[in-house]
Amino acid sequence: MLVQTIKFEDIEVGMSISYSQTITDADVKTFAGLSGDHNPVHVDEEYAAASRFKKRIAHGLISGSFFSALFGTKLPGPGCVYVAxxxxxxxxxxxxxxxxxxxxxxxxxxxxxxxxxxxxCKVGHRTVIDGQAELYVPEI
Structure with missing residues (x-):
C-alpha cells in the first residue's frame, strides 16, 4: 500500500479514501492465530455448513482492520493515532x-x-460494516 502524506491543514470534510481486498482462507487462519479467535464458524467447514451462514464467514475485524491501513497510510496518514x-x-x-x-x-x-x-465496508452493493472513527493527527 502506498504511503502518502496529506497535511492536516489540507484535510477537508467530504474527502474519502478506499481500499479493497479479497478475503482468503489464509487471511482467516492467520487472523485466528493472531487474535486467538478460533470460533468454528470461521475455521471449520463442517461446523459452518450447519450454521445459519451455511459456509465459513470471515472474522468481522478482518474487514474492520482495513480502516487502520487507510488511516495510517493515506488519510490522515503516517503518525495519526486512533482515538475511537x-x-x-x-x-x-x-x-x-x-x-x-x-x-x-x-x-x-x-x-x-x-x-x-x-x-x-461493502461487498458489491451490500454494506457489511457501518461505523465511525476519530483520529488524532500530531504535529510533525
Missing part, C-alpha cells in the same frame, strides 16, 4: 468476498487536531 472506532456488523463476509473499506471525512476539530470519519 465503532462498528455495526450488518452482513457476513464470506471467504472469497472482495471487501471495499471506505472512510469519509465528516468533521475536523482543528484545535484538538482530530479528524472524524464515517467508515463502512
Amino acid at each position: 472506532q465503532s462498528f455495526q456488523f450488518k452482513k457476513p463476509v464470506y471467504l472469497g468476498d472482495t471487501v471495499k473499506a471506505i472512510a469519509e471525512v465528516t468533521g475536523i476539530d482543528k484545535d484538538k487536531r482530530r479528524v472524524f470519519f464515517r467508515t463502512f
Whole structure:
C-alpha cells in the first residue's frame, strides 16, 4: 500500500479514501492465530455448513482492520493515532468476498487536531460494516 502524506491543514470534510481486498482462507487462519479467535464458524467447514451462514464467514475485524491501513497510510496518514472506532456488523463476509473499506471525512476539530470519519465496508452493493472513527493527527 502506498504511503502518502496529506497535511492536516489540507484535510477537508467530504474527502474519502478506499481500499479493497479479497478475503482468503489464509487471511482467516492467520487472523485466528493472531487474535486467538478460533470460533468454528470461521475455521471449520463442517461446523459452518450447519450454521445459519451455511459456509465459513470471515472474522468481522478482518474487514474492520482495513480502516487502520487507510488511516495510517493515506488519510490522515503516517503518525495519526486512533482515538475511537465503532462498528455495526450488518452482513457476513464470506471467504472469497472482495471487501471495499471506505472512510469519509465528516468533521475536523482543528484545535484538538482530530479528524472524524464515517467508515463502512461493502461487498458489491451490500454494506457489511457501518461505523465511525476519530483520529488524532500530531504535529510533525
